[in-house]
Amino acid sequence: MCDENWSTHWMTYEDADTDRGIVHDVCNGIRLITDTGVGDPVETVALSIAGAEAAEALAQALEGEWALYTPGQVTATASAVFSQLEGVLANLRALNTTLSRMEARRETAFTGAARERVEHAAAAVEFACGFAPAAISELQSLPQLLELPADAHELLTAVAGLLGPDAELRTFHGVGAYQEDDSGFGCGCEVLITHDGEVWSLHRGDSEWTMTRENDGKPQPDGSTTYASWIELTPTPTTSHPQHLAAEIRRALALPPQR
Template sequence: MLTNQAAAAGLDNDTSWTALYEEEADVHGDYVTEVRNAVEYGLNDPRDSAEMACVAAEVADASVKALLSEWSLYNPAGRCDRRLRAPGPASQQRRRPDRACARGRPDRRAREAELPAPAGPGQPANLADALATLQKVANTVNGLVDRHASTTVRALHAAPSTAVLPDNAHETVVAAATLLAKQCDQKVTLNRRHPDETYEDDGSGFGCGCDVTIAAGAEEFNFHRGDSEWVLTRESDGREEPGGVTAFSTWATLSSTLKTAHPQQLVDDILGVVAADRT
């Protein structure tokens, strides 16, 4: 049950906030699929428990690292990425201590062995003490999630997008060229290979054929969409081949691979590469 006092678009009191990220996991499924396959296959022995616990710890750490990026909340496809950021880690924090405690509850463990009594003063902590500590942590985390997660998710879900963002690779190239022309102190040229309105995404990892050249002193850089990545080549690294084609064996791969990457993120990368080359 959602506990917010105010309504938000797309959510009501019958909507589980955890369902938002669970539905999105069906779309962003590369990592999720591996875990779901393991669950479907069966998690039945201590090794499975240990492996899943290690996965949970790695994911928690990776989530924090991912959120440290200034572009981590960029929502290129207009979907629920912004609301996904809150329930995912919140739910993870809620479930991990809960389930750890569940493994050690007396009614479960009684089938294997009797739990010892809590250690007395001056005695080493034992399993009962460890489970009591886990339960205390679980109660603290659960209380925070119950009070804040739903409200946070509602606010993120209802927040309108104010940025005009690209819908495809061609629009990304054009937008990046516009920003480069304003922010780069060198000559920037957008090389159009087709009219804007004629581009149709063919579903491949490549772009539309348009590119951007940056004349930086005696060097020239070229920004374009490569094979499922954004790349920046340096003209002096090119090798002339028969037919007038220039081939490159080295190039700079930019930080985002999305066709609809935020243009400013790409421009920051480009300017960084150009500046490093000139020093």
């Protein structure tokens, strides 16, 4: 079995997940079962399928250019993946024990060959699992050369600079007076982007980065403006990579790539 010390990295990242609580949101469905204890085969099979779907989805996610920003995020992800590998090892051997119990209860028979195959697979996984500590140690030693924005305002400022002269940062608070809005609407500042003679507003709304076209706004009697349509961008965190958000804006507006 692997040394358990390496596995604390993904646990630490989960504890520090204070931006949107996405780790807890994704895991809550599984915890509905595990917190009360798995009690029947339906729940057991459900957990196995959930794990398979998560692994498949992760493989697809990691294909994206902006899947991860920092070596620390790579380390947390690798730690979780190796932890899954250790889980696979334990599960394969538990499956063999389950087959033995089923044969003893006369619910099946002649499980020897099947259990031997599963044990061979478990041995291969155990060999691969042994590389985890050294791999995580190497990842931990990688330098982080990127400093991500600390808040929504820093991200807006950086994106405005990346988009060039056609983008203007409009600030609605004084220097040093910035405070994140707990409702998910940032500080109220925006970036105005001129494209094909039209002006678009990039702003924070309902914990999402959103773009609206100024000409689509409908003034209301109370002085506010409403929009019937808007563009929701990825990524959503306030500490996202500025180049990632800028790339999504360019894609949404079909702007040429940054040079």
